[in-house]
Amino acid sequence: MGRCQLAPAFFVVASPPMLPRLTQAQAPLTREIEVMNEQGVFETVSIPAERPLTIYVDKHELITLMTLGAHPEWLVLGYLRNQRLVLHANEVESITVDWEAGEDGAGVAAVKTRQGLADLPIRTEHRVVTTGCGQGSVFGGLMDEIDALCVPEATISQSRLYALLNAIRLQESTYKSAGSVHGCALFAGERMQLFVEDVGRHNAIDTIAGWMWMQDHRADPDSIFYTTGRLTSEMVMKSAQMGVAIVVSRSGITQMGFDLAQRLSLCTIGRAINKHFLCYTQSERLIRDIQNS
Amino acid sequence: MGRCQLAPAFFVVASPPMLPRLTQAQAPLTREIEVMNEQGVFETVSIPAERPLTIYVDKHELITLMTLGAHPEWLVLGYLRNQRLVLHANEVESITVDWEAGEDGAGVAAVKTRQGLADLPIRTEHRVVTTGCGQGSVFGGLMDEIDALCVPEATISQSRLYALLNAIRLQESTYKSAGSVHGCALFAGERMQLFVEDVGRHNAIDTIAGWMWMQDHRADPDSIFYTTGRLTSEMVMKSAQMGVAIVVSRSGITQMGFDLAQRLSLCTIGRAINKHFLCYTQSERLIRDIQNS
Numbered sequence: 001m002g003r004c005q006l007a008p009a010f011f012v013v014a015s016p017p018m019l020p021r022l023t024q025a026q027a028p029l030t031r032e033i034e035v036m037n038e039q040g041v042f043e044t045v046s047i048p049a050e051r052p053l054t055i056y057v058d059k060h061e062l063i064t065l066m067t068l069g070a071h072p073e074w075l076v077l078g079y080l081r082n083q084r085l086v087l088h089a090n091e092v093e094s095i096t097v098d099w100e101a102g103e104d105g106a107g108v109a110a111v112k113t114r115q116g117l118a119d120l121p122i123r124t125e126h127r128v129v130t131t132g133c134g135q136g137s138v139f140g141g142l143m144d145e146i147d148a149l150c151v152p153e154a155t156i157s158q159s160r161l162y163a164l165l166n167a168i169r170l171q172e173s174t175y176k177s178a179g180s181v182h183g184c185a186l187f188a189g190e191r192m193q194l195f196v197e198d199v200g201r202h203n204a205i206d207t208i209a210g211w212m213w214m215q216d217h218r219a220d221p222d223s224i225f226y227t228t229g230r231l232t233s234e235m236v237m238k239s240a241q242m243g244v245a246i247v248v249s250r251s252g253i254t255q256m257g258f259d260l261a262q263r264l265s266l267c268t269i270g271r272a273i274n275k276h277f278l279c280y281t282q283s284e285r286l287i288r289d290i291q292n293s
Numbered sequence: 294m295g296r297c298q299l300a301p302a303f304f305v306v307a308s309p310p311m312l313p314r315l316t317q318a319q320a321p322l323t324r325e326i327e328v329m330n331e332q333g334v335f336e337t338v339s340i341p342a343e344r345p346l347t348i349y350v351d352k353h354e355l356i357t358l359m360t361l362g363a364h365p366e367w368l369v370l371g372y373l374r375n376q377r378l379v380l381h382a383n384e385v386e387s388i389t390v391d392w393e394a395g396e397d398g399a400g401v402a403a404v405k406t407r408q409g410l411a412d413l414p415i416r417t418e419h420r421v422v423t424t425g426c427g428q429g430s431v432f433g434g435l436m437d438e439i440d441a442l443c444v445p446e447a448t449i450s451q452s453r454l455y456a457l458l459n460a461i462r463l464q465e466s467t468y469k470s471a472g473s474v475h476g477c478a479l480f481a482g483e484r485m486q487l488f489v490e491d492v493g494r495h496n497a498i499d500t501i502a503g504w505m506w507m508q509d510h511r512a513d514p515d516s517i518f519y520t521t522g523r524l525t526s527e528m529v530m531k532s533a534q535m536g537v538a539i540v541v542s543r544s545g546i547t548q549m550g551f552d553l554a555q556r557l558s559l560c561t562i563g564r565a566i567n568k569h570f571l572c573y574t575q576s577e578r579l580i581r582d583i584q585n586s
Contacts, residue, residue: 031548036576038451040567050547066526066549089304152475158331179521180545199525199547230473232492233343233359252473254326254343254492256359276331278338283329 022073025097046178052106077211091214151223151245157287201229231257314365318390339471345399370502383508444538445514450580494522524550
């Protein structure tokens with residue numbers, strides 16, 4: 001249970017692949033506002049955007065996400081994937097995002113599937129509200145499939161971990177300019193493949209999941225997932241779903257995140273800033289190639 | 294729109310009040326685990342609990358929340374309130390929480406209403422996934438009622454704000470022992486009435502909302518709500534729903550949180566640590582009684 005040598009089944013897609021067609025909707029990520037500080041002085045600060053995006057699947061309204069709006073199409077694809085509403089990228093023909101199409105200026109993401117999602121009402125019947133900082137919504141059955149997941153037998157060296165944390169430190173970000181967003185990144189070896197920010201940290205990981213599907217390759221067994229957010233059950237679960245065996249967080253871990261990581265044989269590392277960290281699970285997979293002074 | 298002199302209608306309850314009967318279910322809030330640090334040394338750290346709590350309303354399964362578990366009955370009551378599934382506390386006869394009653398060791402909260410919630414399926418039909426750090430789920434209609442909300446014309450002095458931040462700093466907490474939780478507090482004047490932590494910050498505010506209903510009094514017009522979490526649209530909305538006009542956060546604000554606070558005439562103060570803060574909205578209501586050096 002948990003571990004396997006093969007890449008997970010989710011990455012075995014039909015060949016030749018039929019990837020969804022995606023728009024590339026753009027919207028400003030920050031806005032300047034005037035605020036008063038403790039000296040009574042007014043100053044201008046940036047705040048992150050937060051905009052509603054209503055997802056329609058074959059004209060059936062599914063849900064409204066609140067998002068920063070950096071990569072809405074990947075977010076929608078990854079949301080459908082991580083909620084298990086779509087099992088393969090090639091089930092989706094296109095995702096069309098229009099930030100101005102909805103009522104009251106809300107954004108709309110129109111998902112067109114190739115053959116319809118016949119059991120969509122059934123799949124969305126059970127709601128589990130997960131931790132996040134909010135009350136994340138995972139449509140039922142997610143936890144039922146834990147034992148079917150397997151993650152690769154990857155290791156990470158301490159020097160590679162430090163290189164990764166340094167890359168995060170140097171990354172230009174909305175967080176640096178406006179704060180109040182969570183960041184996620186996917187690394188292959190020491191190379192950062194993608195860095196995503198969102199007002200919701202589950203949106204950030206869903207966006208990475210969507211991007212991974214669009215790359216049409218098996219998950220790199222060497223993949224590492226980094227998040228600024230806490231390692232809750234949902235974050236651990238989604239990492240495993242993406243076939244990533246090593247998860248690094250700037251924050252800590254909750255009890256269910258810990259239990260689930262143990263069950264899935266995921267290596268979880270938290271409180272990772274500069275040269276500090278705590279390895280919560282699978283510490284034998286963290287290769288100590290640096291002698292601490 | 295937004296402001297009013299009267300307490301909001303939500304606090305006008307039937308007299309004599311018939312408050313719900315609540316159990317007082319207990320469960321450990323932290324657990325010790327062994328972790329490996331960057332020196333390769335194993336040490337014991339505390340992590341916060343995170344447990345599923347499935348809510349049944351009159352035997353109808355509503356949702357599963359992931360929670361720390363400190364005050365599950367107030368959480369459930371506040372969740373039903375903030376989701377607008379219950380409009381008055383006296384609609385609920387009892388809430389019975391049993392941490393061991395569910396499948397796979399999940400907790401169960403059995404809500405018994407006095408007269409049934411006839412339109413529950415309709416009220417739960419539309420889902421909006423809000424920011425949080427996760428994807429919070431707000432059953433539809435929440436935003437529809439903005440213009441019906443009114444908040445009191447409260448002010449806050451800078452010295453009172455500093456006293457409040459000092460009280461938070463001194464508060465014993467799961468955060469101090471285990472990290473990875475969000476805290477919320479409700480103040481009346483400088484007096485902390487309630488301090489709540491949870492793995493989900495929306496759970497924390499919902500718990501406060503549930504507690505307020507159990508106090509059976511009008512909202513103190515002098516109330517101040519404090520949160521460690523960001524001021525997203527949902528946090529601002531829930532504060533207004535509770536009749537609280539001044540909201541203080543250790544974190545920042547998002548664009549929709551800002552827009553909504555302006556629309557509701559809520560005074561929002563963020564980045565509030567020690568003697569620093571930024572007042573985002575309604576800065577004329579922050580009385581500067583301290584001369585900064």
